[in-house]
Structure formats: structure tokens, C-alpha cells
Amino acid sequence: MKTKQLRAEPIVFHSFNTIVMILLAVVTLYPFLNTLAVSFNAGNDTIRGGIYLWPRVWTQQNYTAVFAGGAIYHAFWISVARTVIATVLSLFLTSMLAYTVSRKEYVFRKPITIIIVLTMYFNAGLIPSYFLIKDLHLLNSFYVYIIPGLISAFNMIVIRTYIQTLPEGLIESAKIDGAGDFRTFISIIFPLCQPVLATVALFVAVGQWNSWFDTFLYASSKENLSTLQYELMKLLSSSMFSNSNAAVSSSGSAMNAVQNMVTPVSIRAAITIVSALPILVVYPFMQKYFVHGMQLGSVKE
Amino acid sequence: MASTPEIMTSKPSAKAGTKLSVMKRMRGQKQLMLMSLPIMIYVVIFSYYPIWGWTMAFQNYSPAKKFSEQQWVGFKQFIFLFSDETFLRVLRNTIGMSVINMVFGFVTAIVFAILLNEIKNKLYKRTIQTISYLPHFLSWIIVTGIVANTLSVDGGIVNDVLMKLGFINEPIMWLSKPHYFWGIVAGSHVWKEVGWNAIIYLAAITSIDPSLYEAAEIDGANRYKKMMHITLPGIKSIVIILLIMNLGWILEAGFEVQYLLGNGVVIDWSQTIDIFVLKYGLQLGNYSLATAAGIFKTAVSITLIFAANKIAQRFGEDRLI
Known part of the structure; x- marks a missing residue:
């Protein structure tokens, strides 16, 4: 009786567990595979429905349309530019600040830490921030993507916590060799922070790449500052409730050339894939860093 | 000495x-x-400097006038807010969606972490985990696009499956039914974040002393007993702390999902405070009212966060943020 129960129980549990896990994997992956299939299927055929995991009428037209040199192609490069520039700048400045507050002897260590940490608890809100951006003449300027979010309190604390785990002797010996704080930071601390910087870089880059609200708010009247996510957003809102190819797309110029094959639905699928791809490619390699980083982040003061 | x-x-x-x-x-x-x-x-x-802009909430702000020429109205904007039906509705939506998101978010992440922890095969476990984090890194634009596709009336997989199984005879217009909206938002959050949110519980489960399980096995405890009496109590403190901390963010129901999935038909159930601020402030030009709504949100959040911190400390843990 007892042995029977012991043997039956794990089997029941494991089958249940496996079903849940497979279900989760399917529910997570299916939308991607479906989008991928739609993106390689001819637009006029997709309207007929029934595309699941594999394209029925294979075509690359949707991608050709995206990269045909129109607005979407330009938006792609704006997205790349803002991601790269903001990530590099943010990493450098945040870790430099983190280094200064990791120095126990620094006079302003406490006040700086408090001022930064407080920014996690409140923000002035949408309207005052909008006016600030306006007063600084950042509206409809590329800099509005870079400048406002350079320093994040959370990232600063994560990096500082990491620097504090490095052996103090490293900094002392650099100082004895005559290096100033800036030299010490650049040539010793910055390179040693690589693991934590990888995590923070991932967070900043993903945030930049995925961001659309700043475009919407601060640069929507400037066509040549549009980003990939913003283009996708415009397509989404124009075609969410009308799946027919009659829906007017904002990416008109790219589509007119290949109108028969390409519909808003299919081009949306292609942009979704293009905008998800960098993340899908990079992220398996980053996994060990960000799991570690999550744990670092929960290490408190 | x-x-x-x-x-x-x-x-x-x-x-x-x-x-x-x-x-x-x-x-x-x-x-x-x-x-x-x-x-x-x-x-x-x-x-810090933008906080100066909060003065707008106490004025009848007009962008054309200088600061000294603005008309000061005291708390009129706040009083108006709380007598405004739209704002009260928006407040209800914000709190409602927040609570639902929180409950679903917690339960699914904990259940997922516990189930994942039972998998002994490393490669299998790792694969599932990798898949589960994936949506966390995608933008809400992509995710809401996927949600809209999935729930679509022509060719959406949900309607397809339900129809093939015979539950419904004709496709349901999910996104046009006001009473489904909160559920759809909660579902989208779960889909996007369940794997990510489980990380912290998985870490907590791995730090439970293995000898507890061994002792329980000797006592003849089965898997469910071990889960109920060792795993769950083992992560209880982190769950309580996170729950309390999350209560502090109750007015942060999010903005993007509701803005992107919302439409004219469901507007009474989809708009949150953030959307209200955007609409009244930047689209209708009522800067003072929008700022007042923003201040209300920030004030409630700060109060709750500090209260939550105090309560969390009482549970013997340090502040989390």
C-alpha cells in the first residue's frame, strides 16, 4: 500500500509539472513563432487567416519593405544610435559617481548618496517634467533620448555595492603609485567592474531600445526622430481594430512600392521581429549576468 | 580587550x-x-528642479503668463479632482488593476518558482527558465501587439481554440468588452513577468537548508507536505516583504498597457491616473488639474512607501529599496 503510494505520487506530480511547464513554454513561444510565420508570409494571403507556425506563401517582401530606405529604416538607425550612445554614457557616468561614493574618505559621500537615493521615491510627474524638457529646448531634439535618463539611482547603488566588494588594497596601491582618483577609476576600478557593468548595460540598453513614450511625448512631430518602437506603436494603433489591408498605415512610403504583398498586419509582424531580434540574440549570453545582478540589486545598503 | x-x-x-x-x-x-x-x-x-512645477497645481496656470502674473487658487484643483466623476473612475481603475495585477503576479510567480524548483534535470530547468524570462525584455508595444493578435476576432488563436473546442459559437471581441479589460491587463502582466518575478523566489527557495527536507523525508513527509511545511514557510518572509513593498506602489498601475490596449469602447474601465494626467495635461492643456492629479499620486505613493518600509522593518528585514 505504502510503496504503491510512494511510486504513484512522483509520477502524478511529474506529469502535472511537465504539463504546466510545457504549457508555459508554448504560451510564451507560440506568439513569437506565429509572428515570425506571418512576417514571412505574403500579406494578401495572411488576411485569409489560418497562419499558425509556418508561412503558407513564402516571401521576404515584408522585410524588404521595412528596410527599403523609408521611414522605418531610418527609425531603426535612430533606435540603434540612441541605445548605443545612452548606454555608453550612462554606464560611464553612473559608475564614476558610484566610485566617488564608494570612497569612505570622500567629504560629500553621504549627501550625494541621500540626494540620489531620494530620487527613487518620488518624481515630479509628467507635466513638470514636460515643461523642464521644453524650457531646456530639448523638444524635438535627438538629445531628449540621451540626456534625461542618464543616472539611475538603482544602477548607481548596484555598481557602488559591487565596487565596495573589491579589495581596498587595489586602490591604495594605485594611490601609492601616484595615481589620482580619476586615473584609479579609469584604469583599475572601471575594468574590474565588468560583471556588474554587463548587467547594468543590459538594463539600460533594453530600456532604451524598448522606449517609445519619450518619442511620443517629446519628438512626435519630428518624423526623422522616430524610433522603431514608435513606428510599431503607430502601426499597432492604426490597425488594432481593423485587420483589413485597407487600414491606412503611417509608413506609407515604404509600402506603396509593394502594395499587393504587404499589409499593415504583415509589416507589423516584420517590425516586431526586427525590434525583438536584438534582444533575443543578446539575452541568452547575458543571462548569467542579470540573474547575478538581480541578486546584487537586492543587497541592501 | x-x-x-x-x-x-x-x-x-x-x-x-x-x-x-x-x-x-x-x-x-x-x-x-x-x-x-x-x-x-x-x-x-x-x-529636483521640476518639483517647482508643483506650484501649477495651486494656480489657474496659463503658459502665456509669467510666474508673478499667475492666478493663485489654493486647493481648488484638488477639490475639483475629487468631485470629478472621471477622476474618481480613473482612481478606481488604477487601484483595481493594481490589486489584480499584484495578486495574480504574486501567486503565479510563487507557484512557478516552486514547480520549477522541483525539476531535477538541470538542462530542462534551465531551458524553461530561459524561455520564461524572455518576455520581460520585450517592450510593451510588442507585448500588447501580441496580445491584440492573440485575442483578435479574425484568426486570433484564443478565439480559434475556443471555437474548435465548442465553447463559443462566434468569436468574442475580447478587447471591446469593458469587463474583460482588467483581466486582460493582468494576464498580459503575468505573461510578461512571471519568469522574471520568480527569480527572487527561486533564490529564496535555494537558500533553504536542505537538511530540513532530509529530516522531513525521514519523517515520511511527501512532496506536498514538504512544500506546505518547508518551502512555503521558507519563503514566507520574502513574500510578505515584497507584498508590503508592492502595496506602496498601488497607484502605479502602469500606463503603457492601458494606453496601448485601451480604446473608446472600454475607456471607462481602462484609463488610469497616468492616462488622465496625459490627457488633461498635455492633450487638453489643463496643466493645473493634471499636475494636481500627479501630486496626489506622488503624495499617496510616498506615504505608502515609507509606511511599508516601517512595517517591513518590523518583520525583521531591512528595507528593500
Whole structure:
């Protein structure tokens, strides 16, 4: 009786567990595979429905349309530019600040830490921030993507916590060799922070790449500052409730050339894939860093 | 023992020393100051200076006028807010969606972490975990696009499956039914974040002393008993802390999902405070009212966060943020 129960129980549990896990994997992956299939299927055929995991009428037209040199192609490069520039700048400045507050002897260590940490608890809100951006003449300027979010309190604390785990002797010996704080930071601390910087870089880059609200708010009247996510957003809102190819797309110029094959639905699928791809490619390699980083982040003061 | 007198004597002098030599130390820290103070000026401009804009909530703000010419109205905007039906509805939506998201988010992440922890095969476990984090890194634009596709009336997989199984005869227009909206938002959050949110519980489960499980096995406890009496109590404190901390963010129901999935038909159930602020402030130009709504949100959040911190400390854990 007892042995029977012991043997039956794990089997029941494991089958249940496996079903849940497979279900989760399917529910997570299916939308991607479906989008991928739609993106390689001819637009006029997709309207007929029934595309699941594999394209029925294979075509690359949707991608050709995206990269045909129109607005979407330009938006792609704006997205790349803002991601790269903001990530590099943010990493450098945040870790430099983190280094200064990791120095126990620094006079302003406490006040700086408090001022930064407080920014996690409140923000002035949408309207005052909008006016600030306006007063600084950042509206409809590329800099509005870079400048406002350079320093994040959370990232600063994560990096500082990491620097504090490095052996103090490293900094002392650099100082004895005559290096100033800036030299010490650049040539010793910055390179040693690589693991934590990888995590923070991932967070900043993903945030930049995925961001659309700043475009919407601060640069929507400037066509040549549009980003990939913003283009996708415009397509989404124009075609969410009308799946027919009659829906007017904002990416008109790219589509007119290949109108028969390409519909808003299919081009949306292609942009979704293009905008998800960098993340899908990079992220398996980053996994060990960000799991570690999550744990670092929960290490408190 | 031997070091005690030394500390006793060195402490007062060190303190006097710091007081005296702050200027001197600053002179030796020029590089540190150059490295940090410009960044601090930046932080003050971008994070602190805009608070000045809160004065708008106490005025009938008009962009054409100078600050000295603005008409001051006291708390009129706030009083108006709380008599405004739209705002009260928006407040209800914000709290409602927040609570649902929180409950679903917690339950699914904990269940997922526990189930994942039962998998012994490393490769299998890792694969599932990798898949589960994936949506966390996608933008809400992509996710809402996927949600809209999935729930679509022509060719959406949900309607397809339900129809093939015979549950419904004709496709349901999910996104046009006001009473489904909160559920759809909660479902989208779960889909996007369940794997990510489970990370912290998985870490907590792995730190449970394995000898507890061994002891329970000797006592004849089965899998469910071990889960109920060891795993769950083992992560109880982290769950409570996170729950309390999340209560602090109750007015942060999000903005993007509701804005992107919402439409004219479901507007009474989809709009949150953030959308209200955007609409009244930037689209209708009622800056004062929108700022007042924003201040209300921030004030409630700060109060709740600090209260939550205090309660969390009482549970014997440090502040989490």
C-alpha cells in the first residue's frame, strides 16, 4: 500500500509539472513563432487567416519593405544610435559617481548618496517634467533620448555595492603609485567592474531600445526622430481594430512600392521581429549576468 | 580587550579632526569632486528642479503668463479632482488593476518558482527558465501587439481554440468588452513577468537548508507536505516583504498597457491616473488639474512607501529599496 503510494505520487506530480511547464513554454513561444510565420508570409494571403507556425506563401517582401530606405529604416538607425550612445554614457557616468561614493574618505559621500537615493521615491510627474524638457529646448531634439535618463539611482547603488566588494588594497596601491582618483577609476576600478557593468548595460540598453513614450511625448512631430518602437506603436494603433489591408498605415512610403504583398498586419509582424531580434540574440549570453545582478540589486545598503 | 582603550582615546580626537579638516580634506579630494559634483548638478536639475512645477497645481496656470502674473487658487484643483466623476473612475481603475495585477503576479510567480524548483534535470530547468524570462525584455508595444493578435476576432488563436473546442459559437471581441479589460491587463502582466518575478523566489527557495527536507523525508513527509511545511514557510518572509513593498506602489498601475490596449469602447474601465494626467495635461492643456492629479499620486505613493518600509522593518528585514 505504502510503496504503491510512494511510486504513484512522483509520477502524478511529474506529469502535472511537465504539463504546466510545457504549457508555459508554448504560451510564451507560440506568439513569437506565429509572428515570425506571418512576417514571412505574403500579406494578401495572411488576411485569409489560418497562419499558425509556418508561412503558407513564402516571401521576404515584408522585410524588404521595412528596410527599403523609408521611414522605418531610418527609425531603426535612430533606435540603434540612441541605445548605443545612452548606454555608453550612462554606464560611464553612473559608475564614476558610484566610485566617488564608494570612497569612505570622500567629504560629500553621504549627501550625494541621500540626494540620489531620494530620487527613487518620488518624481515630479509628467507635466513638470514636460515643461523642464521644453524650457531646456530639448523638444524635438535627438538629445531628449540621451540626456534625461542618464543616472539611475538603482544602477548607481548596484555598481557602488559591487565596487565596495573589491579589495581596498587595489586602490591604495594605485594611490601609492601616484595615481589620482580619476586615473584609479579609469584604469583599475572601471575594468574590474565588468560583471556588474554587463548587467547594468543590459538594463539600460533594453530600456532604451524598448522606449517609445519619450518619442511620443517629446519628438512626435519630428518624423526623422522616430524610433522603431514608435513606428510599431503607430502601426499597432492604426490597425488594432481593423485587420483589413485597407487600414491606412503611417509608413506609407515604404509600402506603396509593394502594395499587393504587404499589409499593415504583415509589416507589423516584420517590425516586431526586427525590434525583438536584438534582444533575443543578446539575452541568452547575458543571462548569467542579470540573474547575478538581480541578486546584487537586492543587497541592501 | 587590548584594543578597547585605543578606540576610547582615538574616537574623540578623530571626530575633532574631521570637523577641523573638512576644508583640508576637500582640497585633497578635488578629483573626486570634479568626478561627482557636475553629475549632481545634473541630478538636481532633472529630478529636483521640476518639483517647482508643483506650484501649477495651486494656480489657474496659463503658459502665456509669467510666474508673478499667475492666478493663485489654493486647493481648488484638488477639490475639483475629487468631485470629478472621471477622476474618481480613473482612481478606481488604477487601484483595481493594481490589486489584480499584484495578486495574480504574486501567486503565479510563487507557484512557478516552486514547480520549477522541483525539476531535477538541470538542462530542462534551465531551458524553461530561459524561455520564461524572455518576455520581460520585450517592450510593451510588442507585448500588447501580441496580445491584440492573440485575442483578435479574425484568426486570433484564443478565439480559434475556443471555437474548435465548442465553447463559443462566434468569436468574442475580447478587447471591446469593458469587463474583460482588467483581466486582460493582468494576464498580459503575468505573461510578461512571471519568469522574471520568480527569480527572487527561486533564490529564496535555494537558500533553504536542505537538511530540513532530509529530516522531513525521514519523517515520511511527501512532496506536498514538504512544500506546505518547508518551502512555503521558507519563503514566507520574502513574500510578505515584497507584498508590503508592492502595496506602496498601488497607484502605479502602469500606463503603457492601458494606453496601448485601451480604446473608446472600454475607456471607462481602462484609463488610469497616468492616462488622465496625459490627457488633461498635455492633450487638453489643463496643466493645473493634471499636475494636481500627479501630486496626489506622488503624495499617496510616498506615504505608502515609507509606511511599508516601517512595517517591513518590523518583520525583521531591512528595507528593500
